[in-house]
Amino acid sequence: MKDLFVGLDLGGTWLKYGVAGADGKLLARGKKPSHGQESREVIFGVMEEAVAEMKAATADVGQLRAIGVGSPGIVDYEQGKLVGGAPNLPHWEGADIRGELGRRTGLKVYADNDANVMALAETRLGAGRGARNAIFLTLGTGIGGGILIDGELYRGSWFAGAELGHVPIKFDGRKCNCGNVGCIEQYASAPGIIQTYRELCEAAGRTCPDEVTTEHIFGVADEDKEAAETIRLTAYYLGVALSGFTNVFNPEVIVIGGGVAEAGDAFIRKVEDETKKLAMRESASRLRVVRAQMGNEAGTVGAILLAAEGYAKEKEGRA
Numbered sequence: 001m002k003d004l005f006v007g008l009d010l011g012g013t014w015l016k017y018g019v020a021g022a023d024g025k026l027l028a029r030g031k032k033p034s035h036g037q038e039s040r041e042v043i044f045g046v047m048e049e050a051v052a053e054m055k056a057a058t059a060d061v062g063q064l065r066a067i068g069v070g071s072p073g074i075v076d077y078e079q080g081k082l083v084g085g086a087p088n089l090p091h092w093e094g095a096d097i098r099g100e101l102g103r104r105t106g107l108k109v110y111a112d113n114d115a116n117v118m119a120l121a122e123t124r125l126g127a128g129r130g131a132r133n134a135i136f137l138t139l140g141t142g143i144g145g146g147i148l149i150d151g152e153l154y155r156g157s158w159f160a161g162a163e164l165g166h167v168p169i170k171f172d173g174r175k176c177n178c179g180n181v182g183c184i185e186q187y188a189s190a191p192g193i194i195q196t197y198r199e200l201c202e203a204a205g206r207t208c209p210d211e212v213t214t215e216h217i218f219g220v221a222d223e224d225k226e227a228a229e230t231i232r233l234t235a236y237y238l239g240v241a242l243s244g245f246t247n248v249f250n251p252e253v254i255v256i257g258g259g260v261a262e263a264g265d266a267f268i269r270k271v272e273d274e275t276k277k278l279a280m281r282e283s284a285s286r287l288r289v290v291r292a293q294m295g296n297e298a299g300t301v302g303a304i305l306l307a308a309e310g311y312a313k314e315k316e317g318r319a
């Protein structure tokens with residue numbers, strides 16, 4: 001019987017989940033509404049159901065050994081607990097993921113921030129496969145980040161490290177919901193890119209369509225001057241942030257995921273060019289900036305790897 005691990009990727013709207021061995025190759029998967037607006041009890045109930053479903057689906061293949069969870073918010077990895085609140089999950093503040101889910105399932109539980117978990121998937125099995133030192137950035141409604149140093153996730157002193165979206169790139173820039181101004185999240189997240197486009201359209205004296213999306217902006221860039229300028233500026237803003245990360249961490253690879261990265265490799269090349277232009281030559285010379293490969297499965301597979309690696313380390317410690 002194989003050792004199996006369940007991965008849970010918790011979001012405000014959906015809980016995505018899957019089961020696999022330590023290789024992360026999914027044997028079964030699923031998706032349910034997470035009921036993120038409701039009480040913790042309700043959310044834990046959905047998670048418990050998902051684990052039971054994965055257990056039933058693989059009963060003849062192997063034995064569940066542990067659960068990995070990727071959660072929004074800052075997660076104390078040692079305790080498996082939320083440190084503060086979580087965006088889009090109003091009642092998730094301080095949630096004891098390890099304690100509560102462990103009690104309900106009888107399994108060991110490992111929990112981490114969702115972007116850290118995605119970074120793990122991309123650097124173990126995805127676009128950053130094999131890297132010892134890597135930076136991961138996910139560009140969506142917000143910006144999440146993960147840092148891999150010597151093959152291990154870097155979590156900081158109080159698990160609040162790798163908040164790469166809140167690195168300021170403009171000291172007199174846009175207000176950020178973290179309380180600071182000019183964070184890269186305000187410029188290279190989907191809403192940030194749309195705001196740049198609106199500002200450029202306004203300055204050019206034209207009206208911007210109401211329902212503008214980043215897909216639209218990337219799609220019309222060949223014939224729309226403001227859209228092209230938005231993309232150029234976004235790549236430059238990212239280059240400012242990524243060149244800073246490059247000078248600090250000297251990573252082999254920077255992996256960019258999330259909905260905005262779906263815009264394609266041409267955009268990623270622009271970001272790479274800007275990064276290399278701005279970073280110190282010695283640090284950037286062999287750096288690769290690449291588009292994430294794991295897509296929607298990064299969170300689920302990363303949570304499985306988190307559980308498998310945590311379980312293996314604990315077993316080693318006991319041996």
Ligand SMILES: [Zn+2]
Pocket residue numbers: 165166167176177178179180183185
């Ligand atoms: Zn911020």
